[in-house]
Amino acid sequence: MSPTTPDPGAAPTGPAPGGATAPPAGIDPRGPRFSAAITSVILLVTVLLGVGGLATAALVLLAAQAILFAWGAFAGVARHPFGAIYRALVRPRLAPPAELEDPRPPTFAQLVGLVVSGTGVVLGLLGVAAAVPVAAAFAFVAAFLNAAFAYCLGCRIYLLLVRARVIRPA
């Protein structure tokens, strides 16, 4: 099965009021978790550079990670470089996934990561050096929970943001 094979099991089982669109092609759910593991290491190193006094190095690394988040958020997790590493090096050594997953939840999580790390980068550039490790620490916790516990950021904060009027769905 190719990573772009649509997952028949992902089709909604009940009525979907509100004009929900058909889910896009499924992805191997282990790909985003593999990416999250690498991301969490990058973010932890960023935090440690920041608290260790290497503020510029921390800022540069957080900016690099923000670019990676932007890549995942706007090009889609299926085109993320860590996803490509997963498909090239890890997936051939594993059994096929039991089921495929909608790419929209991990793509949403990448966007949240971009907002958090981007805020840290902007504040860091404005001279608030402490914002860099703080932003990296929040993003690290989310990435770690995703990698270690399959924690789904979209499950926990999408509706919170909608109900707080931060996100206004069409």
Place this chain on the structure above:
Amino acid sequence: MELAPVLVVGLGLPAVALLLGLAWRARDGRVRRVASAAATTSTDAAAVRDADALGLPAAAFGADATLVQFSTEFCSRCPATARALGGLADEYDGVRHVDVDLTHRRGLADAFRVTQTPTVLVLGADGRAVARIAGAPRLDEVREVIDSITGRSRVPHHA
């Protein structure tokens, strides 16, 4: 580079994240008994049945119980939960499962105070919520609730 803060944060931050994950996993998906799920916005709104507030056709509801699942497009665990609850509902004649997509329905998310997905309500035959589950439900606990609603008793293996 100062080593002391690096060591403290380098060990402390992953430890905090690990504890957060374990605490989340211990609570996630537990069944909580409730009186009624829909928010009461006026004095007599308590009389509004949860089933009516959902705005679904009557055919969506089971004769004995209904598993109402709230999902969004950004919820990776919702499709698997829908399959599990659909299979569970199939085990009972009078139980149905319905999946409600809240991605574009803020009003419904507000009315039922849904903050995370999946969130599942177990409605009784009268259309009122008897239980609520935040997170991917623990199926054995959902079965217990349905059995208590339908009066069906399972004979223990050792009896």
